Amino acid sequence: xxxxxxxxxxxxxxxxRNVSAIAVKRGSEVILFDCGEGTQRQLMKSTVSFMxxxxxxxxxxxxxxxxxxxxxxxxxxxxxxxxKLEIFGPEGTIELVQIIMALGYYTPSYPVVIHDLKPExxxxxxxxxxxxxxxxxxxxxxxxxLEENPRPGKFDKPKALELxxxxxxxxxQLQQGKTVEHDGKTxxxxxxxxxxxxxxxxxxxxxxxxCPAIVELAKECDVLxxxxxxxxxxxxxxxxxxxxxxxxAAKAAxxxxxxxxxxxxxxxxxxxxxxxxxxxxxxFENSEVPVDFTEYEVKYKNGxx
Numbered sequence: 001x002x003x004x005x006x007x008x009x010x011x012x013x014x015x016x017r018n019v020s021a022i023a024v025k026r027g028s029e030v031i032l033f034d035c036g037e038g039t040q041r042q043l044m045k046s047t048v049s050f051m052x053x054x055x056x057x058x059x060x061x062x063x064x065x066x067x068x069x070x071x072x073x074x075x076x077x078x079x080x081x082x083x084k085l086e087i088f089g090p091e092g093t094i095e096l097v098q099i100i101m102a103l104g105y106y107t108p109s110y111p112v113v114i115h116d117l118k119p120e121x122x123x124x125x126x127x128x129x130x131x132x133x134x135x136x137x138x139x140x141x142x143x144x145x146l147e148e149n150p151r152p153g154k155f156d157k158p159k160a161l162e163l164x165x166x167x168x169x170x171x172x173q174l175q176q177g178k179t180v181e182h183d184g185k186t187x188x189x190x191x192x193x194x195x196x197x198x199x200x201x202x203x204x205x206x207x208x209x210x211c212p213a214i215v216e217l218a219k220e221c222d223v224l225x226x227x228x229x230x231x232x233x234x235x236x237x238x239x240x241x242x243x244x245x246x247x248x249a250a251k252a253a254x255x256x257x258x259x260x261x262x263x264x265x266x267x268x269x270x271x272x273x274x275x276x277x278x279x280x281x282x283x284f285e286n287s288e289v290p291v292d293f294t295e296y297e298v299k300y301k302n303g304x305x
Contacts, residue, residue: 001026001148001200001298003223005290006042010207010229010265012241015037016035017266022204024146024224025047026128030156032056033144033204039068040075046293052080056129058089059206061096070100073122077109083131084111088123088130090140091116097164112125117142119213128199133217135208138242143206145217152177159163160192176182203258207265209239210248212245222298226252228263228289231270242301246276250283259301261287 002025010056019036023046030052031251032039043050050072058066069087071092071282076085087097101112117123119142120135128148135141155175165187166278179188201221205214208227218224226249230238235245244252244265253261261284263276273289280287290296 001202003202003225003296003298004046004048005046005262005264005292005296006039006046008264008266008290008292008294010227010267012268013270016271016291017125017268018042020059020206020265021068022264023053024202025052028052029054031146034059034065035068035072036064037067040072042273043072046212047295051076051081054083055086055088057069057144057204058093058140059086059135059143059204060114060137061088062093062139062207065206066096069097070103073100073108073112074104074106077106079210081110084113086113086115088115088117090142093138098157113140114133131217134212135206135214136242137207137209141208141242143204143208143214143217144199145203145221150196150198153196156192156194156247162189163191165192179245181250198301200258200300202298207241209250210283211242213253215256216277220302222259222301223262223296224249224253224256224258224260225262225264228280229266229267231275233275237240238304244289246280246289247283250280250287252272253284255289258284260287260296262296263287263289276297296304 004023006021007018018038020034021039022033024031032053085245093116098115105233117132120212121132123130125202130147133143173180177189203218203221204225227247228249229243232247277289
């Protein structure tokens with residue numbers, strides 16, 4: 001699982017940062033969270049193929065979070081896409097994307113399936129789920145947690161050999177959770193596998209001021225990507241616009257038991273981000289201010305990639 005930060009700024013693009021867009025790559029699938037203006041060009045400059053995007057999750061309808069959709073959707077068609085694209089967002093997403101699809105002389109070459117979501121929705125996919133929660137912004141805004149399904153426990157090879165299970169296909173089948181039979185005996189996975197191991201979990205807040213729902217959604221997550229529009233000295237002003245300071249993001253990360261915190265949606269007022277980072281590290285040491293095109297490989301909590 002690899003996170004690619006395509007846009008780390010807030011409100012409008014600056015010379016240093018484009019507006020909000022974060023790609024999560026899992027195998028051959030790319031999941032995009034927010035799609036601000038210029039996202040498709042950011043994708044062209046990144047290591048991520050925009051044609052591999054299967055799902056787009058929009059947090060809310062401020063322009064710096066969705067205005068990249070029209071160009072991206074049309075570019076996929078111009079590149080002869082055939083596979084389905086799903087777009088998710090708060091109530092009104094179906095209507096909004098239908099308007100986008102009607103812009104100009106344009107007919108998509110592929111199915112576009114649109115979904116309105118509600119807080120507390122849980123979307124189940126093949127080997128992961130996306131949980132939805134309500135942020136505290138000045139317009140209806142959703143937060144998302146991408147959570148992988150638990151993995152099988154570690155395979156105990158000495159125990160398997162002790163039980164008389166021969167190496168080869170039986171080992172593989174047991175690791176896949178299948179029951180096997182050999183020499184008139186039945187062997188079940190629980191006989192040779194340890195307890196299930198948790199998958200990885202990424203939480204993206206979108207735009208929000210502090211609220212209890214963040215800590216609840218981000219509990220024990222591997223990565224928290226949190227609105228950090230300003231430094232601590234402008235915290236009150238940030239909150240009045242429905243945003244957080246980097247210190248407040250760090251406080252949420254600490255309370256949630258997060259492993260890694262990324263500070264995003266940086267105000268264009270900041271050419272340098274040392275103070276934002278210092279404010280966060282004072283509370284939660286494993287904090288980072290990514291720049292556009294920063295990549296982060298999400299490891300399992302035991303250190304595996």
